[in-house]
Amino acid sequence: MTLLRAWLAGLPAYLWSGWGAIASLFLLLAAWEAVSLAYGPLVMPAPRAAFATLWGLLDSGAAWPELTATARRALTGYALSVVAGSVLGLLAGLSMTASMMSRPLVTVLMGTPPIAWLVLAMLWFGASDGTPVFTVLVASFPVIFIGALQGTRTLDNHLRGMAEAFRLPRRMMLTDVYLPHVVSYLFPAWIAALGTAWKVVVMAELLATQDGVGAALAVSRSHLDTAATMAWIVAVVGLLLAVEYLVLEPVKREVERWREQGT
Amino acid sequence: MNGSSRAALHVRGLSHAFVRDEVLSGIDFRVRAGEVVALVGPSGCGKTTLLHLAAGLLKVQDGQVDNHFASTAFMFQQPRLLPWKTALDNIALSLKAAGVRRAERHFRARELALRLGLAHRDLDKFPHQLSGGMQSRVALARALVLAPELLLLDEPFSALDVGLKEELYRLLLAHQAERHLGVLMITHDLMEAVRLSDLILVMAPAPGRIVCRFELDRAAASRDDGWVYRHTAELLQTRAVRASFGLPPVVAAAPSPPGAGRAHAQVDTGLRLIVPPVPPVAVAGGKRCG
Incomplete structure (x- = not known):
């Protein structure tokens, strides 16, 4: 509750601090425009054309079902990997043996390309939601697991010794000693995993499902409709930016307030 | 001075080994309520192990540790504050562990912190925003806030400058006298031991053992600088202390101040050697354990 209130209170100042980020995004748009002028609209449509197409899609209501389907799959897979990765990573970290055993397994998971998982998932789950959700789960799980x-x-041995000397009960050991420290590793991992989830879900949809942004991209590819392709890309990336910078980043700032303030 | 309460920490025949390394051997002593006992010895002679055994942080292998004090607090060499908690929450940590309600633990932590020289505005800061001295005060407050009957100190002031040390000594002694606190402190600083304690136990390394004990009969609060310097010098002249720290024996020819040498240790001073040094325990020059 206090976290929510702090998030709301900090939002205006945080948004105001976002001008720098917006400026760099506009630079990217300028580069995009330059490429489209140099190579023509078939290779790269102008940003205005892409945004107009996107607006058309949104306005007609055609985009929403696709976006919600994609978001639902990405966030389901992501939520599962956040829970599983954080809990299992924390538990594995508590034991020397478990962490030594799990490291190579995680490297194997990380090294397996998501497209290979996708092929397996298509065999196991067919054209259902299970395919993209599973692919997202395996792709982002190792990132979070390693972070946790x-x-x-x-965790500093000294702090653990202190906690034992002051007889902190098990629950406080977790909430007051381990979690605050682990969170500073977990948050970057969560953010990285979110990016992975978003990319992988579109790829999975492109190959395996009949709806969602990925499927829409497949259709626009077959129509050679680059404006629509760019419009979908803008929509997906915009959603990712919104989730990351409006939700995760401000929460991270609040949770890590102790770290940032200088003397 | 002591004795109103029967609480005490008894250590009898305590020995300890890490795998096959014998760190402590045949340790006997007692800390009573209202008494400050200093364990003095070179680095690596097992002082910290002994303190951890006394605190129950290590399992006793051989011998006995009986702690009859109702509550015990520990203060470490480093402040060891949780970096993600404000000074106030750090102080209140042990109260939180004891299940004290938030409003009350903040009230008690704040009250004690102000007495230990912390300001209101310091209490909302995070540890890395505080100076070393302030961090030590927070650590001291965290140990004292539970109102322990026995305080175990592991060289907590060794990183501070002289002025800060003196001030923290004063705060500690005031608190100790007021609460009739039993204190067991370890230090390698003889002056600190002479300044604060009623009983000094000198340890020698390999394996760690107590080689002699000194009683100081003047109340700690009434010791002035001159007294402390004089008796520190005197302590340094005794054979057992020199052997323990690996110092060469006192050269007799040097024009030594009055009071030097073992023979004088008992004359007209507040320093009384109660266990004569064990026959010069085959100490080979500067040999130290660890």
Whole structure:
């Protein structure tokens, strides 16, 4: 509750601090425009054309079902990987043996390309939601698991000794000692995993489902409709930016307030 | 001075080994309520192990540790504050562990912190925004806020400058006298031991053991600088202390101040050697453990 209130209170100042980010996004738009002028609209449509197409899609209501389907799959898979990765990573970090055993397994998971998982998932789950959700889960799980594991393993021994000397009960050991430390490793991992989830879900949809942004991209590809392609890309990336910078980043700032303030 | 309460920490025949390394051997002593006992010895002679055994942080292998004090607090060499908690929440940590309600633990933590020289505005800061001295005050407050009957100190002031040390000594002694606190402190600073304690136990390394004990009969609060310097110098002249720290024996020819040498240790001073040094325990020059 206090976190929510702090988030709302900090929002205006945070948004105001976003001018720099907006400026760099506009630079990207300028580069996009330059490329489209140089190579013509078939290779790269002008940003205005892409945004007009996107607006058309949104206005006609055609875009919403696709976007919600994609968001639902991405966020389901992401939520599962956040829960599983954080909990398992924390537990593995508590034991030396478990962390040593799990490291190579996680490297294997990380090294397996998501497209390979996608092929397997298509065999297992067919054209259902299960395919993109599963692919997202396996692709983002190792990122979060590693973050939680590192966080747990790097807790200062001195602090643990102090906590034992002051007889902190088990629950406080978790909430007052381990979690605040682990969170500073978990948040970057959560943010990285969110990006992964978003990319992987579109790829999975492109190959495996009949709806969602990925499927829409497949259709626009077959029509050679680059303006629509760019419009979908803008929509997906815009959603990712919104989730990351409006939700995760402000929460991270609030949680890590102790770290940032200088003397 | 002591004795109104029967609470005490008894250590009898305590020995300890890490795998096959014998760190402590045959340790016997007692800390009573209202008494400050200093364990003095070179680095690596097992002082910290002994303190951890006394605190129950290590399992006793051989011998006995009986702690009859109702509550015990520990203060470490480093402040060891949780970096993500404000000074106030750090102080209140042990109260939180004891299940004290938020409003009350903040009230008690704040009250004690102000007495230990912390300002209101410091209490909302995070540890890295505080100076070393302030961090030590917070650590001291965290140990004292539970109103412990026994305080275990692991060289907590060794990183501070002289002025800060003196001030924290004063605060500690005032609190100790007022609450009739039993204190067991370890230090390698002889002056600190002479300044604060009623009983000094000198330890020698390999394996860690107590080689002699000194009683100081003047109340700590009434010791002035001159007294402390004089008796520190005197302590440094005794054979057992020199052997323990690996110092060469006192050269007799040097024009030594009055009071030097073992023979004088008992004359007209407040320093009384109660266990004569064990026959010069085959100490080979500057040999130290660890």
